[in-house]
Amino acid sequence: xxxxxxxxxxxxxxxxxxxxxxxxxxxxxxxxxxxxxxxxxxxxxxxxxxxxxxxxxxxxxxxxxxxxxxxxxxxxxxxxxxxxxxxxxxxxxxxxxxxxxxxxxxxxxxxxxxxxxxxxxxxxxxxxxxxxxxxxxxxxxxxxxxxxxxxxxxxxxxxxxxxxxxxxxxxxxxxxxxxxxxxxxxxxxxxxxxxxxxxxxxxxxxxxxxxxxxxxxxxxxxxxxxxxxxxxxxxxxxxxxxxxxxxxxxxxxxxxxxxxxxxxxxxxxxxxxxxxxxxxxxxxxxxxxxxxxxxxxxxxxxxxxxxxxxxxxxxxxxxxxxxxxxxxxxxxxxxxxxxxxxxxxxxxx
Numbered sequence: 001x002x003x004x005x006x007x008x009x010x011x012x013x014x015x016x017x018x019x020x021x022x023x024x025x026x027x028x029x030x031x032x033x034x035x036x037x038x039x040x041x042x043x044x045x046x047x048x049x050x051x052x053x054x055x056x057x058x059x060x061x062x063x064x065x066x067x068x069x070x071x072x073x074x075x076x077x078x079x080x081x082x083x084x085x086x087x088x089x090x091x092x093x094x095x096x097x098x099x100x101x102x103x104x105x106x107x108x109x110x111x112x113x114x115x116x117x118x119x120x121x122x123x124x125x126x127x128x129x130x131x132x133x134x135x136x137x138x139x140x141x142x143x144x145x146x147x148x149x150x151x152x153x154x155x156x157x158x159x160x161x162x163x164x165x166x167x168x169x170x171x172x173x174x175x176x177x178x179x180x181x182x183x184x185x186x187x188x189x190x191x192x193x194x195x196x197x198x199x200x201x202x203x204x205x206x207x208x209x210x211x212x213x214x215x216x217x218x219x220x221x222x223x224x225x226x227x228x229x230x231x232x233x234x235x236x237x238x239x240x241x242x243x244x245x246x247x248x249x250x251x252x253x254x255x256x257x258x259x260x261x262x263x264x265x266x267x268x269x270x271x272x273x274x275x276x277x278x279x280x281x282x283x284x285x286x287x288x289x290x291x292x293x294x295x296x297x298x299x300x301x302x303x304x305x306x307x308x309x310x311x312x313x314x315x316x317x318x319x320x321x322x323x324x325x326x327x328x329x330x331x332x333x334x335x336x337x338x339x340x341x342x343x344x345x346x347x348x349x
Contacts, residue, residue, distance in 0.1 A: 040101060041113035041124070048115050048122045052080050060132075062194070064089050070124065077127040078112055085119035093121030096195045099172060107160035109183055109193040128183035128191050133247070137179060138256055144291075147298040148337040149188050150251040154244075154306060155331045155338050156190035157182060161244060162324035165237045170200040173235060177243025178224045178257070179250060199235065223258030223265055228318060238318045244327070245313025252306050254291025267314055274311040277304060305334040 049055070051070040059079060060067030070078040083093045093116075100111040100123070115122040133153065136142055145153075157177075164172040174181075175197035183191040226242035229235060246257050249266055257266045273289060276282055286304045309330055315321050322330070331338065 040111055043113050043115040043124060045115055045117040048080060079125045079127050081123045081125065083121040090119065090121065092196050097123065099195045099198050099200060102168065105160060105163045107156045107190045107192060109191040129186050130184035130188055133179035133182040133184060136184060137250060137254065144293045147294060151302060151335050151337045152341055153190050154248050154251055157192065157244060157247065158324050158327045158331065160190065160192040161240050162328055165324050173199050173237055174240050175199060176221060177240050177247065178221050179247055238321045241313050241321045241324065245310045248306050248310040252291065252303055253289055254293055271314065274307055277311065278308045299337060302335050302337060
């Protein structure tokens, strides 16, 4: 894949007009810089190449894209996502850009700019120095995430999903909620990223166009894809809620959602133990489910609350699954360790 990207970059292609369905006058800011709130810059390919030092440092990889470290104006850093060139992936790039240009939320990765000069689309994002949640939570050589960091990530991710589902003019389903799509900034604040599978215009449930399932964009990832979607092909907001439930389970237990070597799903292993988790006398069961690497440094009732929320998110009946706003209210009511987030918010105003 890296060789493919290299070959495409060396090709001299004719410049094309902007492909975004959002017109330039709808984009806040201008082409003069990336500094300041609300600015989205249109870069030239030569700038992208120079800022990434000729794509010399890969900091992330996906099935059809690479992410490179970039030096932006001043001392700031950015992350440049380069899509592979093909007609289908070019359409994915346009759809993702169209969505990102409409978003502005503290817990969604900020789009700083883009380039659509060549067949390879480029997007420039804010840099998240602590990588992604998948790495921080599951790579054993990494420092163990504190309990309050885990609860704050669960809360902030729910906030990001609530914004997409309920506060955007054209409501959005992300379609691929998983830890590798949750970036962490220098303070371990959550930044949801990768909107390549996202869909706009959802109310509650959308029936996909009549075509084979292999052609549907929203496929998801092993361990995080809603079984209801796999069975029916019906995409809805509750698919994102399911993914959030799996991540909450991972945050509490420290276990991976899917073990490819054994073919085990975390939901299958833990789900039987979630029954009766909120009942009196279940304290020992709760304690046994919590990540042992925390060495007892967690709040038992908060763990019980998160496991109860996860159980609701993973429920087979879609109507039982809570909305993102309901999840936020449950966390606010029962999880006191996120109190520092509200103190930080006040300090910023």
